[in-house]
Amino acid sequence: MQSELMNAYYRDTWVEINLTAIERNVRSLYELYKDKGTEVMAVVKADGYGHGAYEAAQASLVGGATFLGVAILDEAIELRRKGITEPILVLGRTRPTDAALAASMKIAVTVFSLTWLKEAETVLKSNEPLSVHLKCDTGMGRLGLIDQAEIETVSLFIHQSEHFDFEGLYTHFATADEIEIEYYDEQFQQFKELSKILEDHGISVPYVHCANSAAALRFPERAFSMVRFGISMYGLSPSPEIKELLPFKLEPAFALKTTLAQVKKLPEGKAISYGATYVTKQDEWIGTLPIGYADGWIRSHSTNGGTVLIDGEEAPFVGRICMDQCMIRLSAQKHEGTVVTLIGVDQSSSITMDDVAKRLETINYEIPCVISKRVPRLYYRDGILASVKNPIQ
Known part of the structure; x- marks a missing residue:
C-alpha cells in the first residue's frame, strides 16, 4: 500500500498534511462548546486553505464538526460529488440562476438581496426549497445587508416564501483577531440587535452564527448556535497577537x-x-x-x-x-x-x-493557499501515509 501511494507522484517536492492534527484541532473546539449546544462549521474553502478540501472536511467531521463552509458553489459541488452528505453553506455569492442546482444538491447559499431572492424564485417554482442563510454587514463592508428595514423586509420574504428554507442568519467580524476589541464589540452588539428583528416577527432559524476562528476561540460566551472554524482548524493562529490568548494549543497540519x-x-x-x-x-x-x-x-x-x-x-x-x-x-x-x-x-x-x-x-492564511496544485499532497493519519493527491497526474 505504501509503495503504491509513493508511486502516485513523480517529483521530489511535496506537502505533508497531518489529518490527525486537523481532527484534534476541531475536537478541541468541539469540546469547548459541546456543553453549550453550539455546533461547529468547518470552513474548507480555497481547497481547505491549500490543505485539500475533501480531506480536511473528512478530518473535521471526525473531529466533531457538523457543518461545512465553502466560498463558491463549485467548491460545494465538488464535495458533494466526492460523497460528502453533511450540510454545506456557500459563504460567497451564488448566481440566482443556479438556485435550483444548489437546492437539488442540498447546498445552502448566502443571501443578501431581495432582488436576488425574487430572481431565484423563478427557477425554484417546481423544485424543492433552497436553504438560505441571510448575511448581515455589521462592519466588514463586504457582502451583507446593513439597513434594518431592509433586513426586516428580506427576512419576512424568505420566511413567507414556500421556495426557501430560512436556515440561518450570520455576520462576519473584521477585527476579532486584534488585541483591541472595541470594534469587535460594536459589531457583536449590532448583530444581537439585528437578530432580534427575526425574534420580533416570530421567525426562528436553526443557525445563528457570527464567530470566526478568532472570536470562537477568544469569546466562547458570545457564541450563538454555531461557530465557524477556519484558519485554526489547520493549526494556525488567526494572528500572532492573540496566539497566547488561545484556550488550547493548536497543532499545525x-x-x-x-x-x-x-x-x-x-x-x-x-x-x-x-x-x-x-x-x-x-x-x-x-x-x-x-x-x-x-x-x-x-x-x-x-x-x-x-x-x-x-x-x-x-x-x-x-x-x-x-x-x-x-x-x-x-x-x-x-x-x-x-x-x-x-x-x-x-x-x-x-x-x-x-x-x-x-x-x-x-x-x-496566504501561505498554504498559494502553494500550487502541482505540488502533491501526502496525507498522514497517526503518522502513517493514508493517501496522496496529485491533480496533475
Whole structure:
C-alpha cells in the first residue's frame, strides 16, 4: 500500500498534511462548546486553505464538526460529488440562476438581496426549497445587508416564501483577531440587535452564527448556535497577537518539503541565477532545489532573508528564485536527495507558517493557499501515509 501511494507522484517536492492534527484541532473546539449546544462549521474553502478540501472536511467531521463552509458553489459541488452528505453553506455569492442546482444538491447559499431572492424564485417554482442563510454587514463592508428595514423586509420574504428554507442568519467580524476589541464589540452588539428583528416577527432559524476562528476561540460566551472554524482548524493562529490568548494549543497540519537536486562547489566570484544578483564570496557549496514560484514559492523568499532547514540547520536562499527551481548555500557538502524543509520541523529546528508569513510581510492564511496544485499532497493519519493527491497526474 505504501509503495503504491509513493508511486502516485513523480517529483521530489511535496506537502505533508497531518489529518490527525486537523481532527484534534476541531475536537478541541468541539469540546469547548459541546456543553453549550453550539455546533461547529468547518470552513474548507480555497481547497481547505491549500490543505485539500475533501480531506480536511473528512478530518473535521471526525473531529466533531457538523457543518461545512465553502466560498463558491463549485467548491460545494465538488464535495458533494466526492460523497460528502453533511450540510454545506456557500459563504460567497451564488448566481440566482443556479438556485435550483444548489437546492437539488442540498447546498445552502448566502443571501443578501431581495432582488436576488425574487430572481431565484423563478427557477425554484417546481423544485424543492433552497436553504438560505441571510448575511448581515455589521462592519466588514463586504457582502451583507446593513439597513434594518431592509433586513426586516428580506427576512419576512424568505420566511413567507414556500421556495426557501430560512436556515440561518450570520455576520462576519473584521477585527476579532486584534488585541483591541472595541470594534469587535460594536459589531457583536449590532448583530444581537439585528437578530432580534427575526425574534420580533416570530421567525426562528436553526443557525445563528457570527464567530470566526478568532472570536470562537477568544469569546466562547458570545457564541450563538454555531461557530465557524477556519484558519485554526489547520493549526494556525488567526494572528500572532492573540496566539497566547488561545484556550488550547493548536497543532499545525501543513509541512512543505523538497530535496537537493544537485550539489556543487562553486569558486569565489561565480554568479547565481537570473540577474546575477548573488555572487559567491568564497568557495561555496550550492544546492539546487526543485521548487519555484510556479509552485507558489515566490521570488520574495530569496530577497527577504529566507532560509530552509537541512539536517536541522538553516541554509539561506541565494540568487533569485526561478519558476521551477531555486538555490541555497550549504554549510558543507551534502548528498543529493537529502530532504530539505521549507515549512515544518527538522530535528530540533522548525520554520513555522508564521515565520514564512512574517518574512513575506503577509499573513499565515496566504501561505498554504498559494502553494500550487502541482505540488502533491501526502496525507498522514497517526503518522502513517493514508493517501496522496496529485491533480496533475
